[in-house]
Amino acid sequence: MDLVQLQRQLVEYRTSLYHEGFLDAQFTQLQELQDENNPDFVVEVVSLFFEDSERLLNELTTALEQQSVDFKRVDAHVHQLKGSSSSIGAQRVQKVCIAFRNYCEEKNVEGCLKCLQQVKHEYSLVKTKLESMFQLEQQILSAGGSIPM
């Protein structure tokens, strides 16, 4: 695939992520923060998000496996995940977190477990998509091109 085709593919892919609600305007904000001084800013922040989210999802799994669930603890973790996903523009993950917090408030274990499954699913989706997008960007850069806005 030549450079122009790659660039076009990237733009289309990125646009689809917004259309499908995987990303929102906050992700655009992140991209706008990147500059020549910090050319890897977006990748760095997103990588932090991946690490942090995986840690939180593990904590949530453990917390919800307990005989007596500590909903305050569960809520605290979901609050963190909601915050991070919101900050990077991972809209679908954020939305599940909102529902998740409601179930925490109601002390509804079933509801929480359902949300945990959903949030793991949404997280996995957005992770895959962002990684694909970064790969495309890398291909463009390696071919000597620049990333279209």
Place this chain on the structure above:
Amino acid sequence: MGGGGGGGDSSEDTAVELGDEPHVLAVDDNLIDRKLVEKLLKNSSCKVTTAENALRALDYLGLGNETLEGTVSKVNLIITDYCMPGMTGYELLKKIKESSVLKEVPVVIMSSENIPTRISQCLEEGAKMFMLKPLKQSDVKQLKWHLMKCRN
């Protein structure tokens, strides 16, 4: 604690003059948010120091249990998240306002939740501004402009 730029000059007061690089202390327990706010502030020509909770922030400011209070503030602005484990941003705000050295330092509270009672509580306690997360570049630009305007 994360540092960005030197913490060197202390000035007689906390006035931010045009041309100066304000030194901001950013407090947030969320790693991603800390990284973001740091970048946003640096893009607005601020020196940034970050702290992951209120206690670390207080230690840095010289208000911790083991530290002796200094005579001048190291920072020109403190921006803190509201919801933090242990001490909240609101409690941190109160501690800062109780300090003779630091009470003039503007404090901005951030939160992902738009709760009017929370907002008025913070403003009544002396917070300069309340900002909703996620922060955008335009928010920080407005903040800096507001901060400088107040000092002139």
